[in-house]
Amino acid sequence: MAWITAGYRPIAFIPLLLAATHWVAGEQIMIAVAAVLPAAAVLLSLFPERPFTSHLRPTTPYPLEVAEAWLESRISDTDSELTQVAVMAIKVDGLDLLEERLGFSMDDTIMQEFSSRLGKILRQSDLVTRGKKSDFLVCLSGMRAPESENLLHLSRRIQSCLDEPIKKGNVRVYCTVTIGIARASQVEDLMPSSLIHAADSANRSARKDGPGGVRIFKTAYGKPPSNDNDLLEEVAMALENGQIIAWYQPQVSTHTGAITGFEALARWEHPTRGLISPVSFLSLIDRLGLSQRLSEVVLTHALSTLRTWDRAGFDVPSISVNYSSDELKNPRLPEFLRWELDRFELTSDRLTLEVLENVIAESQDDIIAQNLKAISDMGCRIDLDDFGTSYTSILNIRKFSVSRLKIDRQLISRVDRDEEQRRLISALLAMAAELGIETLAEGVETSAEHSMLAQLGCDHIQGFNLARPMPRGDSLTWIPDYRLTCPAQAQLGKKPAGDNRVS
Structure with missing residues (x-):
């Protein structure tokens, strides 16, 4: 009887079928049906279904x-x-x-x-x-x-x-x-x-x-992953021979859908190992004391790309570059930035420095505050990155001349479905509005998140829902393609600016 429980449950209805056959066609026909049906079922049980011709549950034993x-x-x-x-x-x-x-x-x-x-x-x-x-x-x-x-x-x-x-x-x-x-x-x-x-x-x-x-x-x-020591020997040379370059992720306005900038992100294009994740090499650069050299390389790539966009007729207002606490302690940083901007014939308002929130929250170093003030006085913008992951006082936001808060992905995740999350984001946006500081939500991965953030009054968004980081060549085709859809992007969750009520 094992074949009855192996997928041939219809055989349970044979007694009913036989009774109906006897009533309609008589005893002889009923006897014939009773002999043929079980034999046919046994024969079918000898030919198991091909396991790959139908949808299988993931709990398959093998x-x-x-x-x-x-x-x-x-x-x-x-x-x-x-x-x-x-x-x-x-x-x-x-x-x-x-x-x-x-x-x-x-x-x-x-x-x-x-x-x-x-x-x-x-x-x-x-x-x-x-x-x-x-x-x-x-x-x-x-x-x-x-x-x-x-x-x-x-x-x-x-x-x-x-x-x-x-x-x-x-x-x-x-x-x-x-x-x-x-x-x-x-x-x-x-x-x-x-x-x-x-x-x-x-x-x-x-x-x-x-x-x-x-x-x-x-x-x-x-290919087998290389250990840190192998990469450690190569990373310094990679900085100098052009293997470590900048890729770019766009930022757009939630009010108009227009491109408001790009963030420059370090990527290592290894000749034999392919694209190496920043997680694998940024810590090595810190161990070698080359973080300042990395920021110089990324800045040069970023400003060069910004000039390329200008010459192509693309209106990209600014480019953002990340700076760590070690780099911000360099007393010559403002002078270096001014020199680089002049070299590429760009005005200072086209450059944004991204500074991690924990750098400002934990910093007791006056040189960082002096540098950021000098850079801000030049006309460059200061973004407070990963906002919401540390404990930054409002006084520090003013002290370090922050012009925009980048709200961390942890805070905006599922903002479209979680009411408590919406209230938290709404409060942060209201505070920023009162301080006259712009806001950008990073790590936006869905259209629903984009729409809700626009409704809550967030000024800019950045994330995979818009685009993944891309090399300079790809950006030259992405920008005009995106602008064809710009009106549709602007309609996502459109709500009057400044209306931060939670719906």
């Missing part, structure tokens, strides 16, 4: 083997286009910490609920299994062109399915996921295991940039 079998059938199919086959490696961010804080039962609830939500997004033909190095593997085929763009779009949909909290009793947990993507056409020596490994490598690379990242596999991701 997930990796099932995924490899599914991929093998697609890769070996001569009629299948490799560009249309892909694997996503998905990892729930901070799951270990959630286990420690809330226990394994909550961990199980998170995985089951995410699995359920994932199943509602994917197609019936897609395969979901539990991964080895990742929490889930999603195997895809039949992806439509442009494949990479559609895979990124699907990634965003998967991430957005966790916008609503996962609940168990009185506990509510907000989760994010990091996603690594590998397309079969991009993997050398293609086998199911190498495709899965490539997706895991892309996921590992994405996690270096923080939670909620998405990366498509590149060959450099699959």
Whole structure:
């Protein structure tokens, strides 16, 4: 009777069917039906369903083997286009910490609920299994062109399915996921295991940039990670030979949608290891005492790019460059900035210095205050970065001539769904308005967050919802493309400026 419980539940209705047959067609027909149906069911039980022809739950006992079998059938199919086959490696961010804080039962609830939500997004033909190095593997085929763009779009949909909290009793947990993507056409020596490994490598690379990242596999991701000592020997040379450069992330007005500036961010484009995350090399630069040299390199790239935008006819008002406490202690900093601005024929109001909130909150050094005042008197702007993560007094905001507060991602996350978060942001914006200081929300990742921040009265936004950091060449095409959509951006959550009421 095992075949009755193995998926052939309709056989439970045989007695009813036989009774109906006897009533309609008589005893002879009923006997024939009674003989044929069980035999047919037994025969069907001898041919198990192909595990990869329908949607599987992530709790499959042997997930990796099932995924490899599914991929093998697609890769070996001569009629299948490799560009249309892909694997996503998905990892729930901070799951270990959630286990420690809330226990394994909550961990199980998170995985089951995410699995359920994932199943509602994917197609019936897609395969979901539990991964080895990742929490889930999603195997895809039949992806439509442009494949990479559609895979990124699907990634965003998967991430957005966790916008609503996962609940168990009185506990509510907000989760994010990091996603690594590998397309079969991009993997050398293609086998199911190498495709899965490539997706895991892309996921590992994405996690270096923080939670909620998405990366498509590149060959450099699959190489063994170098240890710090290897990179330590190369980073100083990289600063001088042009491998460490600036990438740029845009900032826009929530009132008009217009571009109000870009932030310059250090990136290491290694000739053999590919793009190295700032998390991997900024600490090495600090250990070598080269942070001042790094700021000089980034500033030169930033001002050069600003001049390039001017010559291309792009109206980009300003560029922002990050400065640490060590760099701000240099007594010659104001003079150096003035010299660089003159060299690139730019006015001082085009340059913004970003200073971490903890630098101002913890600083007892008068030279930092003197430098920032001198830089502000030159006409440069001062942004207080990661605002809300330390304890900065209003007096310090005035003392250090801050012109704009950059509200940290931790504060604006889920502002569109959390009423307490909205009240907190509304209070910060009201305080800034009273002080005559502009505000910028960083790390804005969804249109809903953008819309709510605009309604609350935040002046500017920056984040992945708008654009990821990009090299200078890409910015030359992104700027005109964005301006075609500028009117639509301006309508997101449009509300009269200065109206900071919580809705």
